[in-house]
Amino acid sequence: MYIPIQRSSILIYFGYNLILTIFAPVLCIYGVVRSLVRGVPISQIRERFGYLPTSFEQVKRQPIWVHAVSVGEVVSVEPLLRHFKKNIPHVPIYLSTTTPEGRQIAKEKLAELTDGVFWMPFDFTFAVSKCLTTLRPRLVVIAETEIWPNLFRLSRENGSNLMIVNGRMSDRSAVWYERFSWFFAAVLHEVGRIIVQSEEDRERFIAAGASEIKISVGGNLKYDSVSSDESLMPDIENFLNEIDSDPILIAGSTREHEERPILEAFCRIVQNRPRALLVLAPRHPSRFREVGELVEGLELPFVRRSELSKRVPLNFVRPTVMLLDSVGELAALYKHASLVFIGGSLNGWGGHNLLEPAVCGCPVVVGPFMQNFRLVTEDMLRNDSILQIPSDAELVGAFEDILSDPRKAAELAERAKDTAERHTGAARRMSVVAMELYRKVLVSRYPSGMKSLVLKFPAKLWEIGVRVHAAIYTHGMRKCRQFNAFTLCVGNVTVGGTGKTPTVVWITEALNAMGLHPAVLTRGYRRVNRNRKIVAMPGEQISTLDIGDEAQLLLQRFSEKGLAVPVAVGADRYRAGMSIKNALKPGLFVLDDGLQHHRLHKDFNLVLIDVDDPFGSDAVVPLGRLREPLSGLTRASAFLLTHTQSDHDYSAIEQRLQKWNQAAPIYRSRVDVTSLRGITTGEDLSLDSLEGLPSLAFAGLGNPYNFFRSVDTLGARLTRCLRYPDHHRYTMDDINRIVEVSQKGKAQCVITTEKDLINLCHAVQKTCVTKTDRESILRELFAAVPLVCLSVQIKIEQGERLIQQIISANSEYETVKG
CATH class of the missing domain: 3.40.50.2000 (Glycogen Phosphorylase B;)
Incomplete structure (x- = not known):
């Protein structure tokens, strides 16, 4: 359940980080010197500031980050890691330690259980943020009692579930935690679950400020971590x-x-x-x-x-x-x-x-x-x-x-x-809870205290503007125009990629198969001439600068599927739609991204919810990622959860959506890879052709991580993943860098999306080309390394039910109109 940030918590974190900032020079020098004295190589000290090895960058999967401070903790988490590897072998596990001895033991004894071992970053905001950005963990597991305020806070802000396992407090530390419970209560609030060793430890955590409902007694991992099967080194045994x-x-x-x-x-x-x-x-x-x-x-x-x-x-x-x-x-x-x-x-x-x-x-x-x-x-x-x-x-x-x-x-x-x-048995019990947290999507993310203080007022201004804009149309101060045809909107309440374009393609194809003759309306984001209305048919040669990359991609998809679906592009969707209606008389309109386009009446709103960040940090831009307050969810006719995975639990998201709108049914969708196209060779490739192949992937999408995960599911060994802004128009410098980085990492191919293929042609100022000409241009640009394009489509669970709901709404509309 979402609990908003308390003002006292913001002040506590502000004060904590203010103290860290004041003493940062002394703390950094002390930390570096102490690390050097303890034998930490200079090359590894960078990790204490959040700079992890490039190979740790997790743009593909969502790993588990386990922190074990020293030897004892490292040894105790071994049975827990074995349960992780047994139950979710595909999930990477990264282990951080604080002491050289702990790191040495982790390297020696846990190599087969972990994908990497690194130094725990200092608890500076920039260091922890850098580390979290690199790893992108879905779950952070803290062994025993390592309470680091910024790590806890930023893990939640990053969308990671957080739990403490094998928790305990000694007699001495319990006194201090209870004395400063006003501080630690704010920190422990960020933890999803705390599993302690004993009832006494449970009482001590509660006294320190932890919520009773989050704490359970699970026993001691060290009972499971001991073994009589350890082998001596030969020289000791001989001695x-x-x-x-x-x-x-x-x-x-x-x-x-x-x-x-x-x-x-x-x-x-x-x-x-x-x-x-x-x-x-x-x-x-x-x-x-x-x-x-x-x-x-x-x-x-x-x-x-x-x-x-x-x-x-x-x-x-x-x-x-x-x-x-x-x-x-x-x-x-x-x-x-x-x-x-x-x-x-x-x-x-x-x-x-x-x-x-x-x-x-x-x-x-x-x-x-x-x-x-x-x-x-x-x-x-x-x-x-x-x-x-x-x-x-x-x-x-x-x-x-x-x-x-x-x-x-x-x-x-x-x-x-x-x-x-x-x-x-403690390891088994704790792993069960950990798996529940890993699979349970985190509903509530929220900005850091400092970010809230700085951006709260601008966000409030944005919210007021959004509400006023909506009220102007709701109360009739400006006319909400309406087609004389059923209008279906595919939209969202957050900024960034939620998968609207592939959803529009799927719905349009399904409705066309039912004989309803849809037409698509889109804004044409980042096109050069924004005031010009353009109506295009699949197969028509038209510049991306005039219609935008998403409209170009829609036309390409419709052409490949043999669909005669017109696409109208214009900031004023009503005027653009009327151009189609007067000329082609479509049966209905599908509006790509228009939930906040209040000047046009919609008969059915399909609201897409990206499960990776479903509620946009619960704040409107620029503080969060919401385009409008969550009250906009009440306008939904149906919800579609996008980028779902079969083994994850989305009940928390569904419950929160139902609180806003009980009438709207909730559907789920996932992304499936449909084909691979070798642009350099001009041939279609089998889906298993990337298995074990060193590859570089790049994308300019609102949410590129799902693309990278799709590449990873094909078995490609990703040497590097490059991210660019959404709708990025590539330059020759970009292409040269992609080729250079791929060659440096010894990648045997580079992989991208259909949308990026369209934008790559901007590098040679050719934006009005056919698909065949585009591949010819890209073949020259990527002569040094093979270029592969990955095509995907969405698969909607109970998709037939969704289409039937849309058709029923259309029938009701026709009945009322008639």
Whole structure:
């Protein structure tokens, strides 16, 4: 349901972005320096400002963008990504991270599940907007608790559904979120669904300002993300086999002030067990050197994991400590452990993931501070599945208790494994909700707070002008002219391409087949002589400059189908129509794009709704994309949803349309590719001829993305997609750039639309040509790379019912007239 922007939200976002702007220089310098210090290549820092690789540009499909901040989150979303790939394998998945370690793990372990990994952009408006424009995601998934105001706001403005999965709030962060709930309530308002780990997390999100109806408890993804099937790298496996240590203790994800008591406890263990080995794994790579110096200071023989591949396996002093100075290998080591201690639980941090060693069947020891995994820990303790100690003084006793009693250790490990496995299934539950959001078209888009502040007044002036213009005709202050013939209007309430021209062709062909002899009226957008009325018949040679590209395309389509349908072009549709009526006496008129043409009476209004942006950001131009307020929907006789896809849910759009107009039935249409024409070769091509072919696509349409998606469905491997303004008249510079970019990307052909074929001839100042002559001209212009034209037609679900409704309306008109 659409909820309008609250004034307080606008002020909150304005204040947030004002602060970001003031401190932008400092924040940018800090962000860049910190990235460089952490080893981020300069070439990748551009991604932090929204400049993603060109290969990420999604003008074809609508991907899922998943954000996982670091290693833990990356690992936890893996099972969710597997469900995505299983259920919607054709949908690209892009993963963003914030830390180098997270990016490394994503590249190594999630390569087969993702189409690209990139750095999360800084939360500047320009950076997030650039990223969203490149990816064009249909769904943005945030793992755990990464709340970025501009990302959330701009995702919704971009038309993307947004959800938080595996949501949680620690004790410390929950206090801050609740304290600033007046701010976070505005941000969390943008989220479609929030799936949290526990009931406690649900209460904390509500306290932070989230809506209760959007939150549900789904469990913990980390139960599903752990696996005992991880394999060791050969050098580690060889090392363990060579030294044949027993027992092997692992201290995983240790933090500050924890390594010393662990090492001191291990020194006492090794006195009685000289073959014991301690694997010490600090949480952050920045501490590897510090921990190594600590081990050296205690004079313990140790080896760094990073040195294993360099070490010559000759006589050496048996190491009692291995410093795991690598990322992503800890989980694979757990199945070799005799005992595991969970780091972060001694120094007050709150612990780390204890599910991984539990699933691997390891006895687990934790310290007193496990608040970050409170529910998991409580569940484990309730089932006597782990051993918790009150302080580091009890480390030796706990270690000895487990190591000296193999039976007790095995029972503890088995209970831990059973407890962990009983809690699986979170990934499946979350994927179901994610799929619903992905398929559910977002009805409510709205402009950003800054844009609203700047353009609200101009938009109000436009709205007033539109209302006054309509009222002049509604109240009879100016005469609304009427043909002595049934008039059908195909129009829309938004600017941009909704598919009116192919719909006009479809309806005209259907009505002509019923013997009703239609004629088409069109404005002739961007023609040179706008005041001149022109009546043309299919097959007639006439300049595009005189009638416009859409009228030219209509004539071409009618000629190809053998339809003797006249097309009248003129800004005054009544005068243009009378020219046809007096000369040819058509049975009815089909008006192409005339819903706002109030000077002409319409007997039937078919209103097209583009499902990619159905309600034009709920604001009139220039703030939104509406030509008139949504109250104009009350004039519709029927609605036609365009560019639909069979597996998507459009019920939200239909429900909102019915609120405005319950009487108008709603139909759906999609675009089907009908043919491919090799302009360079002069031959028709089979639809499978583009399969796997490196190709460049370009178009000057109101909504070019549907064209690009059509090309993609044919299996073409798009190297680049170029977008031009609607009705663009190409120049030689444009053509040279298209050819240059295609050659640079090693494209073996360039693909465009029938409408663009017409406009390409402007480059050589030839606008009055036949289709054959046009192909001859283009053959010369694209001699360096083959040019292919893609033809489409719409397919309307229950199209026969729509035609019958139009015929019934026409019959009623004839009855009244008679």
